Amino acid sequence: MSQKEQEIKFISGNVAAAYAARSAKVQVISAYPITPQTVVVEKLSEFVDSGDMPAQYIKVESEHSVMASLIGASIAGTRTFSATAGQGLLYMSEMVHWAAGTRLPIVMTIASRGIAPPWNIWADFTDVISQRDAGWLTAFASSHQEIYDGVLMAYKICENEEVLLPMFVAYGGFVLSHTFKPVIIEPDDKLEKFLPPLPDEKGWPHIFIDPERPMMHGNLIMPSGFYYEFRMKIHDEMMKSMHIIKQTALEFEKIFGRSYGNGLIQEYKMDDAEVALINIGGLALQAEQAVDELRQEGYKVGSVKLRHFRPFPTEEIINIAKKVDVIGVVDRDTAFGSPTGGAVSSECKSALHGTGIDTIILPIITGIGGREVSVEQQKEEFKKLIKLKETGELPKDMIHGTLWDGILEVK
Amino acid sequence: MIEKKIIEIAFHGRGGQTAITASQLLAEMAYESGFKDAIAIPIIGAERRGAPIQAFSKISRDTQIRSYSSVTDPDFILIFDTTLLMIPRVFATIKEGVILIINSNLKIYFNNNLPKNVKIYMVDATGISLKHELAIEGFPILNIPMLGAFAKVSGFYGLDIMEKVIKKKFGSRAEKNMKTARDAFEMVKEMI
Numbered sequence: 025m026s027q028k029e030q031e032i033k034f035i036s037g038n039v040a041a042a043y044a045a046r047s048a049k050v051q052v053i054s055a056y057p058i059t060p061q062t063v064v065v066e067k068l069s070e071f072v073d074s075g076d077m078p079a080q081y082i083k084v085e086s087e088h089s090v091m092a093s094l095i096g097a098s099i100a101g102t103r104t105f106s107a108t109a110g111q112g113l114l115y116m117s118e119m120v121h122w123a124a125g126t127r128l129p130i131v132m133t134i135a136s137r138g139i140a141p142p143w144n145i146w147a148d149f150t151d152v153i154s155q156r157d158a159g160w161l162t163a164f165a166s167s168h169q170e171i172y173d174g175v176l177m178a179y180k181i182c183e184n185e186e187v188l189l190p191m192f193v194a195y196g197g198f199v200l201s202h203t204f205k206p207v208i209i210e211p212d213d214k215l216e217k218f219l220p221p222l223p224d225e226k227g228w229p230h231i232f233i234d235p236e237r238p239m240m241h242g243n244l245i246m247p248s249g250f251y252y253e254f255r256m257k258i259h260d261e262m263m264k265s266m267h268i269i270k271q272t273a274l275e276f277e278k279i280f281g282r283s284y285g286n287g288l289i290q291e292y293k294m295d296d297a298e299v300a301l302i303n304i305g306g307l308a309l310q311a312e313q314a315v316d317e318l319r320q321e322g323y324k325v326g327s328v329k330l331r332h333f334r335p336f337p338t339e340e341i342i343n344i345a346k347k348v349d350v351i352g353v354v355d356r357d358t359a360f361g362s363p364t365g366g367a368v369s370s371e372c373k374s375a376l377h378g379t380g381i382d383t384i385i386l387p388i389i390t391g392i393g394g395r396e397v398s399v400e401q402q403k404e405e406f407k408k409l410i411k412l413k414e415t416g417e418l419p420k421d422m423i424h425g426t427l428w429d430g431i432l433e434v435k
Numbered sequence: 436m437i438e439k440k441i442i443e444i445a446f447h448g449r450g451g452q453t454a455i456t457a458s459q460l461l462a463e464m465a466y467e468s469g470f471k472d473a474i475a476i477p478i479i480g481a482e483r484r485g486a487p488i489q490a491f492s493k494i495s496r497d498t499q500i501r502s503y504s505s506v507t508d509p510d511f512i513l514i515f516d517t518t519l520l521m522i523p524r525v526f527a528t529i530k531e532g533v534i535l536i537i538n539s540n541l542k543i544y545f546n547n548n549l550p551k552n553v554k555i556y557m558v559d560a561t562g563i564s565l566k567h568e569l570a571i572e573g574f575p576i577l578n579i580p581m582l583g584a585f586a587k588v589s590g591f592y593g594l595d596i597m598e599k600v601i602k603k604k605f606g607s608r609a610e611k612n613m614k615t616a617r618d619a620f621e622m623v624k625e626m627i
């Protein structure tokens with residue numbers, strides 16, 4: 025169980041997520057397997073079985089029951105964890121909303137995959153984006169290390185009394201879940217300095233189960249009751265969580281020495297950039313490679329990693345828009361019928377509304393259903409932004425105002 | 436030998452031949468031997484035993500690896516099964532200057548179809564694996580002998596590093612695996 029020294033392990037993204045739950049001293053895990061997440065809960069079952077992790081491991085019959093059981097465990101005042109993906113998350117959806125409504129700091133990793141039909145198991149963030157309005161904080165990881173670090177930060181953010189909301193940490197299926205890289209696993213003494221203490225027998229400040237003092241929760245509330253006010257509080261505290269996220273990223277950097285920007289976004293070579301590309305997940309890290317290669321060719325380009333989609337960092341997006349004339353916003357997800365067809369680009373556009381900033385946002389959709397996105401392709405995306413800046417000319421073959429990059433010709 | 440910053444290795448095998456594990460072990464061995472960064476990238480679909488499998492490793496001596504995409508222009512290609520050379524998309528990845536390591540005990544005739552400066556090394560990984568009874572359900576395990584051959588050909592890591600990683604991964608089965616590594620290291624030969 026104990027990790028005395030820092031260790032570098034050569035592991036997959038999924039195994040990094042499992043190590044993070046172990047490092048975070050998670051007390052209850054509830055699990056149902058689904059590709060490409062399965063290795064997370066398999067690895068955790070090994071940890072628990074070998075006595076490496078003193079946690080309760082609940083095997084249930086569906087994802088819906090995963091979240092239902094974690095809600096019970098969390099109300100009882102324990103630190104809880106699970107992982108899911110794609111259809112599993114959709115099946116869990118009712119309880120996903122319930123967890124946020126009960127204000128429980130549950131953390132769950134999502135190895136994102138395309139939604140069926142047709143059946144798809146590869147990277148696509150439509151699964152986690154589909155839970156956009158459930159009241160979960162939503163973070164994306166761009167590297168194996170960021171999966172591990174992101175889960176640690178998640179507990180610190182969610183369990184803060186000013187937040188008390190659940191959080192997703194999402195990463196692309198296969199792109200990160202099944203690739204292997206070196207990951208730093210932190211020792212107990214450093215973790216203890218960073219993580220909040222485990223909840224005591226009194227549980228969370230707002231709710232706890234005690235057989236000596238029975239209570240009801242989540243029961244019917246009349247329209248004249250406080251339902252409306254509860255909803256406002258979720259939004260209010262989600263918005264206020266932004267400063268907790270920033271503070272947590274700072275503390276994380278101080279203790280572990282790894283920087284994640286201001287927690288909400290992470291900029292790369294943005295200081296003198298003329299155009300910028302915003303990405304979520306692994307494509308954000310890969311875009312940094314594209315930036316470096318283009319800068320060698322003399323192009324002044326920069327990259328922005330959107331770490332949090334919920335809460336949405338409106339102010340940060342406005343600041344990016346103040347720096348550059350053109351921003352490409354890349355969605356590896358679909359939001360059918362929305363203004364741009366992609367969830368992130370729609371929000372970025374809405375962030376600029378009413379600010380008087382005339383920076384152009386070029387919505388880009390790419391990598392859907394795990395379609396491979398190369399560094400070369402990302403360089404071409406940057407070049408399209410430069411062309412747009414210099415000539416005002418939009419890329420050819422836009423579909424409803426969005427560049428569907430890498431799409432095959434459809435008749 | 437190779438000037439590129441990031442060295443890329445492609446693996447072609449059949450489901451059950453452990454090509455994907457080989458890509459992970461190679462990346463880990465390179466990392467253990469002092470490369471600054473390494474990544475293993477399996478291409479995963481609805482594979483079954485016997486179906487063609489692809490995997491990649493990228494290793495870098497001094498830069499961080501930030502790309503997750505598959506390898507289109509490899510420096511090394513490890514062929515676990517000679518019949519895969521007959522698949523056009525596999526054959527097409529053999530480009531000028533590539534180093535091939537092929538699991539075979541028979542000379543292969545390419546009939547002048549190869550690009551320039553392709554070096555071919557042969558190792559009887561199947562024979563070595565069978566000799567040391569390294570098989571699961573009768574199927575010979577090829578990853579360690581292929582990596583033993585790669586160690587010799589590339590010089591990127593030695594048998595000592597292999598032993599360290601293999602012990603960590605395979606525990607009680609490590610010694611048997613190391614025997615195949617040493618044999619392959621000795622027996623791999625350039626095909627002229």
